[in-house]
Amino acid sequence: MKPKLLIYKNPQNEQTCYQLPIDEEHGEKVRLIKDHIVASFSRQGYEGYSLEIDKYYDLFSIYFYVEDSTGGVVATLRITQKTKDNALPFEAGLKNDGTKYALKEKVKVGDVNSFTFNSYQALPLLFATASRYAHEDGVRKGFCLLDDAAARIKKIYLSAGFDYSKKYNEKIFFPTFGKTENGIFNPTYWSIMEISHENICGHSKNADKYLRVAD
Numbered sequence: 001m002k003p004k005l006l007i008y009k010n011p012q013n014e015q016t017c018y019q020l021p022i023d024e025e026h027g028e029k030v031r032l033i034k035d036h037i038v039a040s041f042s043r044q045g046y047e048g049y050s051l052e053i054d055k056y057y058d059l060f061s062i063y064f065y066v067e068d069s070t071g072g073v074v075a076t077l078r079i080t081q082k083t084k085d086n087a088l089p090f091e092a093g094l095k096n097d098g099t100k101y102a103l104k105e106k107v108k109v110g111d112v113n114s115f116t117f118n119s120y121q122a123l124p125l126l127f128a129t130a131s132r133y134a135h136e137d138g139v140r141k142g143f144c145l146l147d148d149a150a151a152r153i154k155k156i157y158l159s160a161g162f163d164y165s166k167k168y169n170e171k172i173f174f175p176t177f178g179k180t181e182n183g184i185f186n187p188t189y190w191s192i193m194e195i196s197h198e199n200i201c202g203h204s205k206n207a208d209k210y211l212r213v214a215d
Helices: 024-043 051-058 120-136 151-160 197-209
Strands: 007-010 015-021 061-067 073-081 109-117 141-146 172-181 184-195
Touching (some): 007 120, 015 024, 024 051, 024 061, 024 073, 024 109, 109 120, 141 151, 141 197
Antiparallel strands (some): 007 015, 061 073, 073 109, 141 184
């Protein structure tokens, strides 16, 4: 018997957060969510997003997305789990000397990526649902990447309990992903952030504030 998917609804604003497996059964919805993410990155001025590269992470990931009362997508994120067989996104990035990080953690970790939003109201619900999943799945620490020039995202991550990693403290970049300014393409440099198990648990408990919907 398949485990029930997490679906939480905020009755106050009629927004609903869905857990979305990346598999053939949910393929059409996954494609719609990916299209939403690609469009969001493009609006922010980023270039070089590769669906082929991104597809690699699908094997170890699960999406969460929030819809408003009309069915429009207002927020997304993906959790990518570290296994013995895969690399997390920040392990694929380059440091200035051309080397890469190799994750060395003794606990189960996950990476938050593909984060988009156009409704601040959706964020507590999104973070609560994703954290409930992560907590129940045994994730003890989370990572994410931050473009420090994105002030809104930086404020959200810090408010959510992420902090700059002390262990992985050198910024990384992806040679083909960045922005064009004055006709010159520049790769975006990313800071690595971490969130503790305590803060994951805090967000997970917040899921109890919402209505659990049967899948």
